[in-house]
Amino acid sequence: MTKKAMxxxxxxxxxxxxxxxxxxxxxxxxxxxxxxxxAPDFSVTDASGKTQSLAAYKGRTxxxxxxxPECPFVGxxxxxxxxxxxxxxxxxxxxxxxxxxxxxxxxxxxLDGAAANAYVAxxxxxxxxxxxxxxxxxxxAYDAKTTPHMYVIDKDGVLRYMGxxxxxxSTDKEDIPKATQYVRQALAExxxxxxxxxxxxxxxxxxxxxxx
Amino acid sequence: xxxxxxxxxFICAAVTGLIGSLAAPLHAADADHVSVELISExxxxxxxxxxxxxxxxxxxxxxxxxxxxxxxxxxxxTLAWTLPPGVKTQDIAWPMPKRFEVGGLYNFGYxxxxxxxVAMSVPADAAPGSKAHIAVDAKWLVCREECIPGRKTMTLxxxxxxxxxxxxPDGRWTMQFSRARLxxxxxxxxxxxxxxxxxxxxxxxxxxxxPNADGLDAFVEQKxxxxxxxxxxxxxxxxxxxxxxxxxxxxxxxxxxxxxxTQPSAAGVRGWRVQVPFxxxxxx
Numbered sequence: 001m002t003k004k005a006m007x008x009x010x011x012x013x014x015x016x017x018x019x020x021x022x023x024x025x026x027x028x029x030x031x032x033x034x035x036x037x038x039a040p041d042f043s044v045t046d047a048s049g050k051t052q053s054l055a056a057y058k059g060r061t062x063x064x065x066x067x068x069p070e071c072p073f074v075g076x077x078x079x080x081x082x083x084x085x086x087x088x089x090x091x092x093x094x095x096x097x098x099x100x101x102x103x104x105x106x107x108x109x110x111l112d113g114a115a116a117n118a119y120v121a122x123x124x125x126x127x128x129x130x131x132x133x134x135x136x137x138x139x140x141a142y143d144a145k146t147t148p149h150m151y152v153i154d155k156d157g158v159l160r161y162m163g164x165x166x167x168x169x170s171t172d173k174e175d176i177p178k179a180t181q182y183v184r185q186a187l188a189e190x191x192x193x194x195x196x197x198x199x200x201x202x203x204x205x206x207x208x209x210x211x212x
Numbered sequence: 213x214x215x216x217x218x219x220x221x222f223i224c225a226a227v228t229g230l231i232g233s234l235a236a237p238l239h240a241a242d243a244d245h246v247s248v249e250l251i252s253e254x255x256x257x258x259x260x261x262x263x264x265x266x267x268x269x270x271x272x273x274x275x276x277x278x279x280x281x282x283x284x285x286x287x288x289x290t291l292a293w294t295l296p297p298g299v300k301t302q303d304i305a306w307p308m309p310k311r312f313e314v315g316g317l318y319n320f321g322y323x324x325x326x327x328x329x330v331a332m333s334v335p336a337d338a339a340p341g342s343k344a345h346i347a348v349d350a351k352w353l354v355c356r357e358e359c360i361p362g363r364k365t366m367t368l369x370x371x372x373x374x375x376x377x378x379x380x381p382d383g384r385w386t387m388q389f390s391r392a393r394l395x396x397x398x399x400x401x402x403x404x405x406x407x408x409x410x411x412x413x414x415x416x417x418x419x420x421x422x423p424n425a426d427g428l429d430a431f432v433e434q435k436x437x438x439x440x441x442x443x444x445x446x447x448x449x450x451x452x453x454x455x456x457x458x459x460x461x462x463x464x465x466x467x468x469x470x471x472x473x474t475q476p477s478a479a480g481v482r483g484w485r486v487q488v489p490f491x492x493x494x495x496x
Binding site: 032070071072073107108109143145146163169170171172200201202204205206207208209210211 | 357361463
């Protein structure tokens, strides 16, 4: 490295640091990810103690599902087997379905690994893994607001859908057959190489029970 | 409503506020965390008249139900009526909402005791002396941090009054309906405009008797328009500026939207409503 280049690097370092600090402050506390842009990567432990990251699934389509077993909106879709059916369909298509619990310890619906495995067994969940996000890091990175709150990420790591599981905001199982299942629709469109026709919808459900 | 009636209701509300706090344990909600009741302002139906009904919600402390726009989560209370021929209801005249914040997420709704008022019109040819069977199937979601959906079918059988003997108010609910009138955001003659400024939707209000910005909050009835964080509210000369973040789910904007501005004070919350034409330049 020439002296000039070295001087330049030294001179620039503090400025870059300042810009980075300014950006950190300027960004909203929990910025939502953007459809069409790379989805935030994460590293988090699943119910079996294995570390799960988004990067590990590059080349495969990934679904993220925010879950709280005690939330009646979650209960609607598990009680009617809608969620499990879509998990099984996704698995058969090679899609990686990750269920995420961002409930903080002490809050309703928080599960430790053993309890999460018991829950998945009880409801017959067909997800690839159940992620324990008790500190809410993954939830905040995705600005997950409700349970359920759904995200579909394509094989290139680009967010293609975020929003509700379907189009009718209610706790009634009878509404499921009448609703458009947005995640199922997005997965079919991605598989066919099409644009996702409904790329965002407003999620509905219980608030994610973050600790902070 | 006349000024006189409003003033009287206000005193009434102040007095019962005191009584209400003493009597609160008697009204403790059931195991569902909210008690829900169908009430009528009058003891009978008057042919050719419009009269007030309501859903009286009494929440257990810390529990709430939702406004027409519930915010980041939750569900608005819904009503499905079964009515005698010719009897028609209007939509719920939603009272001013409160803002609830948990873990950075915002909800809009009601706690304590609230009436969701519904105006009902009775046909002129309703037969005096006959019985009118009114039924409503109410669905709600009641939340503290956790949420429980509820559902109840309620009925009222009211006689149809004769023209020369108009129905009397039902003394059990006089206070509830008086308070409901106070909880209704008032119509205003304000002129509203809005503009998109980057990721903000900024409403400018001008007109008579605009409040100061101190302590104000504001809510939009329609979803997917503004985000649910508290707006930045300020006065600029003769204008009141309500500056919302744009909803991340912003899609096709409506032609107009409904803004409710609330102002808490020692005497209770005041509120106004104004319809805002949606400016074309505010499209994304």
